[in-house]
Amino acid sequence: MPFLASADDQKKARLAWEMEDHEKLLLLCAEMGIPHGPHCFYELSLALARKHHTAFKEALPLGKWTNLAGGYLVVEVERLTADLKPGHSALWACYQLIKRDEWRGFLGTGDDPKNPEREDPGGALRKQYYKFKKELWSEVMRDAFKFHEAQNTVPIWESQMREVLRRPNP
Structure with a gap:
């Protein structure tokens, strides 16, 4: 010009x-x-x-790992590792999450030998965490969580997360 x-x-x-x-x-x-x-x-x-x-x-079949479920995972891992004490890595956080009923149920880590996530459910969560960590949708979910924190409505956030994990593809 x-x-x-x-x-x-x-x-x-x-x-x-x-x-x-x-x-x-x-x-x-x-x-x-x-x-x-x-x-x-x-x-x-x-x-x-x-x-x-x-x-x-690539047109992937609709699976349980939607952007919404991945975003919840990213936020929950980051909530657990926010203080970053020694030994509290993303992997540690994933092993903490898998102890919760909603995450264990979401992965479906029961007795099904065909389920690859059954062998190492914490590692399976960690893999998905790194997959979704830099996605735009995870940023949206981080902002949504910050909103719930500011409004003092974290229990609503947690309730919505449990509902999404219970029915990942409504």
């Missing part, structure tokens, strides 16, 4: 760039086999996401 140009000239340069970008997007649509229309750029973004982003490539 020519900063020393007049406002009119800057506007003309910006419009020229926008037109150039628009033409390039139309060419990309044509290359991807997307017909020109009112939603072609939306269709282009989906096509590119499916082509390049792993979340769009």
Whole structure:
């Protein structure tokens, strides 16, 4: 953008760039086999996401580890490790959580020999913790917990968590 140009000239340069970008997007649509229309750029973004982003490539069956369950796990591990006493790592916190009925029931660590989480349920929680730890949804859950702390409604948080763990896919 020519900063020393007049406002009119800057506007003309910006419009020229926008037109150039628009033409390039139309060419990309044509290359991807997307017909020109009112939603072609939306269709282009989906096509590119499916082509390049792993979340769009693999359609996993709906499992118990939803973003909500993972977010609750992240918050609960971080609640337990907040003071970080020696030996109180994420793994330690996961072993503490698995002692609770809601987490043990959620993992279903009963006598089913086909359940891989049965051998080391604390380790299974730790694996999921690290999977969800940096997810955007975990940030949302952290903020939700902070809200409950500020409102002095942590028991409501815990009740909602138990309900989600009892029925992960309503």
